[in-house]
Amino acid sequence: MSETTTMTKASIEPAQDGYYWRKATTKNGKEIEIAIRPLGSAFDFAVDWPVDDVWKTSDDNFLNWSGIANYMVGHSSSLFYRYFIQISAKKTFYFQLTDGEGDKYVLRVFDTTQDHILRYNSDDSNIKRVTNA
Numbered sequence: 001m002s003e004t005t006t007m008t009k010a011s012i013e014p015a016q017d018g019y020y021w022r023k024a025t026t027k028n029g030k031e032i033e034i035a036i037r038p039l040g041s042a043f044d045f046a047v048d049w050p051v052d053d054v055w056k057t058s059d060d061n062f063l064n065w066s067g068i069a070n071y072m073v074g075h076s077s078s079l080f081y082r083y084f085i086q087i088s089a090k091k092t093f094y095f096q097l098t099d100g101e102g103d104k105y106v107l108r109v110f111d112t113t114q115d116h117i118l119r120y121n122s123d124d125s126n127i128k129r130v131t132n133a
Contacts, residue, residue: 042132049073049127051083066130067091067109073127081119085127088115094133100124106133 024032043065049056053074063069070088078084085097089109097105101124109116 044131045129047127047130049085051075051125063090066095066132067093067112068095068130073125076119078119082121083125084117084119086115086117096129096131096133097127098129098131100126100128 026032045062045066049071051073053072055070055072057070058066058068067089068087069090072084072086074084074086076082076084085105085107087095087107087109089095090112091109092112093109095107095109097107097118099105099120099122101122103120103122105118105120107116107118
């Protein structure tokens with residue numbers, strides 16, 4: 001027979017490892033914690049990713065929220081595009097990346113076993129914002 005738990009009070013603690021922890025007390029006085037962060041949680045990071053053709057490793061907070069483990073912004077060898085963004089991600093997601101001009105690019109990560117690349121043109125090519133699309 002299962003026991004029904006009713007929460008009588010709750011508080012939200014600051015982000016910890018990409019989660020918000022909700023502390024609660026049952027009607028019988030037992031303390032519990034619940035991780036709050038459903039799949040597809042919204043995130044919005046101001047970044048400064050210069051076009052330097054160098055692989056970077058994400059810090060833990062950015063990795064936990066976005067799933068982007070590594071990234072590079074570089075000069076494209078394409079005849080039609082001057083720049084590229086390449087990411088290695090641990091989550092499938094639609095990412096929206098914004099350059100210095102305010103142009104927005106959507107990059108879909110559908111397979112976490114391979115890198116994903118987006119080529120683009122811009123007059124201010126550094127990436128300034130990363131959000132989920």
